[in-house]
Amino acid sequence: MxxxxxxxxxxxxxxxxxxxxxxxxxxxxxxxxxxxxxxxxxxxxxxxxxxxxxxxxxxxxxxxxxxxxxxxxxxxxxxxxxxxxxxxxxAPVPRAVVAGGPAGPAEPVAVVGIGCRLPGGVHDPDAYWQLLSAGTDAIRRVPEDRWRDFTAFPPADAHPYGGYLDDIAGFDADFFRITPREAAVMDPQQRILLEVAQEALDHAAVPAGSLAGTATGVFVGISAPEYGQVTGADPAAVDPWAPAGGALSVAAGRLAYVLDTRGPSLAVDTACSSSLVAVHQACVSLRTGESDTAIAAGVNLLLSPAVTVAFRRAGALAPDGRCKPFSAAADGIGRGEGCAVVILKRLSDAERDGDRVLAVVRATAVNSDGRSNGLMAPSPAAQQALLERAYAGAGLAAEHVDYVEAHGTGTPLGDPIEAGALGAVLGVGRDPDQPLLLGSAKGNLGHLESAAGIAGLVKTVLALHHGTIPPSLHCERGSSLTDPRLRVVTEPEPWPRYGGTAVAGVSGFGFGGTNAHVVLEEGPSAMVPVRPAEEPAARVHLLSDFDTERLRDTAGRLADRLRD
Structure with a gap:
């Protein structure tokens, strides 16, 4: 030395x-x-x-x-x-203070429905699971009609790859009783949120009309104000509906208005942790009795190249537009867009109502980096404190956690810091033959920013429901992990259930310093509604809609589902 x-x-x-x-x-x-x-x-x-x-x-x-x-x-x-x-x-990492000490186990919350619109042509949970199971990479070139003025930027800033949706302009305004004029000036994030929330309610078998006047909370992670900036650029051309159409706060308020719900209605902006913080707020609202049902969501659309150009100039973007979580080839983030919604109820209420429980939220936690090494710098101490609080709240031993859907952006520094915190907290007492498994949907979809956390949460809920952990992509050159107690999942594998029950965590970190973690557990195995002893040979399903063409489309999708 x-x-x-x-x-x-x-x-x-x-x-x-x-x-x-x-x-x-x-x-x-x-x-x-x-x-x-x-x-x-x-x-x-x-x-x-x-x-x-x-x-x-x-x-x-x-x-x-x-x-x-x-x-x-x-x-x-x-x-x-x-x-x-x-x-x-x-040298030891400074310890962060956990206010009030660790909380005890709280009432579990059930995930009873999912809706999602994600890169790779994903329009429902089944398609998302197929994409994840197949290890599909959904990164592609920016749609031709998306950034018409993109060529105005210098060639060095041209970064055309990311996780893009197929169509962000289409919207069924008639279904939501919205006039064409108002729909035209609505942020596409508001439009897609309405549609995906409706699909999540359908998936949960909750009639949207049944929520009118109820204590249903709406919690939406959203942080991209680009539509309002674009539509307000020319004051002479501003439409009277434009302020509401472009306001991020209205994304949650409009959903509550359409459903006529009377619980909290909150738009949450903590950057990349927004949607997980929204899930946290939803669970708190359910546990305190403020809400009886909660709709938690995240949405993000890339409507302008400006942020992409800024990230490129800062050296934050991977040259190929792909996040490579915990990979030796990690070289920056790839941006993405999408929307996901989960329907949440107290587990006791879900059991009472005979709901299908896809997974159970055991605990959630949120904290801040405080004064770290820079405003946008991650804090190892804060990440450790977050995990400690979350798992103390869940009442779970560290060695019984099977898998963590990590923030995992694929940056040379962010991933090692996250892995260090996971090892320090969840590696304690762990048998080397039972490593903590890691993955991140960002390898498939890109970094969905305000929708990233809930996209990872939905992935984990589906993995728990199917009993299989799908692969995390782009580790062909090996993993960057140095802790033998941690391992990246690179091939589909059965859920290990180290403690007898499948347990997972989901992390999301905002670049402003807000961190969130959600602890999930597989749903009860006996959640099967009581059925008559003799099932009829055939069933008649009544479908209705305001529009004939849309009715045919719904019937076709139902037929496809029944064939499967």
């Missing part, structure tokens, strides 16, 4: 920071968070490599995020280099 020269280390760090922000090394404030001084993820990885060579020790790529300031970084490396001192990588 090489002797550590404090002055040389200080100079090295100052020179690297100066290169990031174009200042002199002598002017670098070593007491400020490195991320505030211009450090990006790739800069952190590069500096960790330089420090490894300077100290003659293998240092973790997460080092700079665990040690925010230049002063703290140099002090940690020097302390680790002293005779008899532990290695730098063994």
């Amino acid at each position: 090489r002797r550590v020269d404090e002055a040389a280390l200080r100079r090295l760090v100052a020179e690297r920071v100066a290169a990031w922000n174009g200042t002199s090394p002598d002017d670098v404030p070593m007491d400020r968070p490195l991320a505030d001084l211009g450090m990006a993820s790739r800069d952190a990885v590069a500096l960790a490599g330089q420090l490894s060579r300077a100290t003659g020790r293998e240092l973790p790529t997460t080092l700079l995020w665990e040690t925010p300031t230049g002063e703290a970084l140099v002090a940690r490396l020097c302390a680790a280099g002293a005779p008899g001192a532990p290695a730098a990588e063994a």
